[in-house]
Amino acid sequence: xxxxxxxxxxxxxxxxxxxxxxxxxxxxxxxxxxxxxxxxxxxxxxxxxxxxxxxxxxxxxxxxxxxxxxxxxxxxxxxxxxxxxxxxxxxxxxxxxxxxxxxxxxxxxxxxxxxxxxxxxxxxxxxxxxxxxxxxxxxxxxxxxxxxxxxxxxxxxxxxxxxxxxxxxxxxxxxxxxxxxxxxxxxxxxxxxxxxxxxxxxxxxxxxxxxxxxxxxxxxxxxxxxxxxxxxxxxxxxxxxxxxxxxxxxxxxxxxxxxxxxxxxxxxxxxxxxxxxxxxxxxxxxxxxxxxxxxxxxxxxxxxxxxxxxxxxxxxxxxxxxxxxxxxxxxxxxxxxxxxxxxxxxxxxxxxxxxxxxxxxxxxxxxxxxxxxxxxxxxxxxxxxxxxxxxxxxxxxxxxxxxxxxxxxxxxxxx
Amino acid sequence: xxxxxxxxxxxxxxxxxxxxxxxxxxxxxxxxxxxxxxxxxxxxxxxxxxxxxxxxxxxxxxxxxxxxxxxxxxxxxxxxxxxxxxxxxxxxxxxxxxxxxxxxx
Ligand SMILES: Cc1cc2nc3c(=O)[nH]c(=O)nc-3n(C[C@H](O)[C@H](O)[C@H](O)COP(=O)(O)OP(=O)(O)OC[C@H]3O[C@@H](n4cnc5c(N)ncnc54)[C@H](O)[C@@H]3O)c2cc1C
Ligand code: FES
Numbered sequence: 179x180x181x182x183x184x185x186x187x188x189x190x191x192x193x194x195x196x197x198x199x200x201x202x203x204x205x206x207x208x209x210x211x212x213x214x215x216x217x218x219x220x221x222x223x224x225x226x227x228x229x230x231x232x233x234x235x236x237x238x239x240x241x242x243x244x245x246x247x248x249x250x251x252x253x254x255x256x257x258x259x260x261x262x263x264x265x266x267x268x269x270x271x272x273x274x275x276x277x278x279x280x281x282x283x284x285x286x287x288x289x290x291x292x293x294x295x296x297x298x299x300x301x302x303x304x305x306x307x308x309x310x311x312x313x314x315x316x317x318x319x320x321x322x323x324x325x326x327x328x329x330x331x332x333x334x335x336x337x338x339x340x341x342x343x344x345x346x347x348x349x350x351x352x353x354x355x356x357x358x359x360x361x362x363x364x365x366x367x368x369x370x371x372x373x374x375x376x377x378x379x380x381x382x383x384x385x386x387x388x389x390x391x392x393x394x395x396x397x398x399x400x401x402x403x404x405x406x407x408x409x410x411x412x413x414x415x416x417x418x419x420x421x422x423x424x425x426x427x428x429x430x431x432x433x434x435x436x437x438x439x440x441x442x443x444x445x446x447x448x449x450x451x452x453x454x455x456x457x458x459x460x461x462x463x464x465x466x467x468x469x470x471x472x473x474x475x476x477x478x479x480x481x482x483x484x485x486x487x488x489x490x491x492x493x494x495x496x497x498x499x500x501x502x503x504x505x506x507x508x509x510x511x512x513x514x515x516x517x518x519x520x521x522x523x524x525x526x527x528x529x530x531x532x533x534x535x536x537x538x539x540x541x542x543x544x545x546x547x548x549x550x551x552x553x554x555x556x557x558x559x560x561x562x563x564x565x566x567x568x569x570x571x572x573x574x575x576x577x578x579x580x581x582x583x584x585x586x587x588x589x590x591x592x593x
Numbered sequence: 594x595x596x597x598x599x600x601x602x603x604x605x606x607x608x609x610x611x612x613x614x615x616x617x618x619x620x621x622x623x624x625x626x627x628x629x630x631x632x633x634x635x636x637x638x639x640x641x642x643x644x645x646x647x648x649x650x651x652x653x654x655x656x657x658x659x660x661x662x663x664x665x666x667x668x669x670x671x672x673x674x675x676x677x678x679x680x681x682x683x684x685x686x687x688x689x690x691x692x693x694x695x696x697x698x
């Protein structure tokens with residue numbers, strides 16, 4: 179692809195070579211799509227396993243090679259034209275073309291928008307100082323890894339999954355780590371209090387300092403780099419590096435400009451059960467999409483990226499296989515494995531199964547008496563067996579769910 | 594190392610593996626897409642389930658972790674020789690390994 183070659187056109191053009199984009203290309207070939215496929219992304223590298231960035235990659239346990247979603251030769255062997263380092267800036271849905279920052283214009287038969295999001299920046303003075311990092315891409319992570327030998331104090335802003343996972347790895351690598359969370363508990367947006375408190379205790383036990391209910395006033399630095407973080411209560415924390423993990427902003431401006439329908443606050447592009455946007459022949463998948471008749475929020479997970487991409491690939495190939503949403507997710511921190519099944523949105527009751535003190539338990543979420551989600555900590559059995567309860571939205575008495583002597587699969591069978 | 598993988602359709606394929614990558618990655622990289630491996634080897638999906646039909650003489654596969662056992666037990670197609678292929682790393686001693694992809698749950 180080059181700026182001068184305006185005649186480039188793909189039957190299926192995929193923008194964004196992350197999880198969803200890569201999977202869309204893979205699935206297209208798998209379901210027998212015979213047309214040309216272009217997979218164009220702005221990162222300089224081939225698609226890779228993003229979840230590993232804040233885990234095995236940062237820890238040094240896995241090399242980048244081990245993170246590749248497919249080896250380089252896979253793309254050529256499967257006639258997928260993978261173009262790296264090209265950023266899409268405009269979509270013309272009537273001419274069916276995409277314009278790139280480089281000036282290139284590429285035509286499409288079907289367009290799959292799979293751009294994920296960019297890390298939200300912290301809107302305080304000093305928020306763009308050298309040494310204030312996010313962890314979204316390999317490049318982000320490499321900047322942090324490079325600095326590791328010379329840094330002692332790290333301040334993590336945001337007690338979400340990425341912040342906590344990075345904190346765990348950085349602790350293990352010997353850094354002094356402080357996590358600052360504006361809300362009164364960590365993981366507040368995704369789990370209920372018992373799970374938050376459990377993770378807080380674990381991080382404290384590992385020597386992470388956790389500051390809850392504290393805002394950020396500014397980030398301080400000298401000419402070269404960040405030196406500290408000034409909190410809303412006036413305290414200043416010394417910092418050689420600051421990691422900001424406060425969520426993403428979906429990368430959807432070109433689609434918005436093209437007239438695609440988005441959610442009220444532009445949190446994502448609205449899609450139907452076949453991942454179609456409001457624009458003809460334009461699909462949207464992964465982190466930047468929001469299901470029209472769904473929970474009304476982005477679902478940022480590898481599984482969701484995978485399933486949406488597969489659904490879109492089928493739809494493009496003429497196979498109608500509507501999405502059935504049963505999200506799942508995982509997180510690793512220290513020796514803890516959190517696995518979540520379902521979405522707890524709108525829960526009105528929780529049931530604790532097992533004891534957090536034993537570091538193996540599940541929290542079950544109910545809505546109007548029906549099981550809608552489970553958070554399982556070092557409890558893989560509950561995670562796999564609880565899936566049936568979530569799929570059926572089983573109605574189970576709380577005391578039955580709490581009884582660890584009865585396996586969830588037996589409970590599921592009886593309901 | 595080389596291994597042989599039999600697909601769900603019964604087609605046996607010889608694969609030249611890259612050492613250091615998991616068996617799951619090597620199967621997928623060989624172009625066999627029926628192994629979904631949705632969690633990418635994070636021990637959270639069990640969509641990389643295979644049956645180990647033959648292990649080279651004198652070589653033992655690493656024991657299953659509790660999580661691997663728990664995930665496998667949820668499968669309707671669990672057999673004694675079931676493994677999650679993301680938990681097995683390809684290495685020279687495993688040359689001649691034979692596996693079959695388990696049915697989809
Ligand atoms: C550190 C970290 C840890 C995570 N851990 C987990 C986990 O444990 N479990 C889990 O399920 N999920 C996890 N996730 C979430 C998961 O990685 C995402 O949900 C998934 O990557 C979404 O895929 P995507 O393709 O939608 O977006 P991405 O993977 O972000 O891919 C989008 C790609 O598009 C590119 N792009 C953006 N704009 C443009 C443009 N205009 N033109 C061209 N290219 C563009 C981006 O640079 C990127 O390469 C984690 C994410 C991160 C960052
Ligand atoms: S790839 Fe998910 S458990 Fe093996």
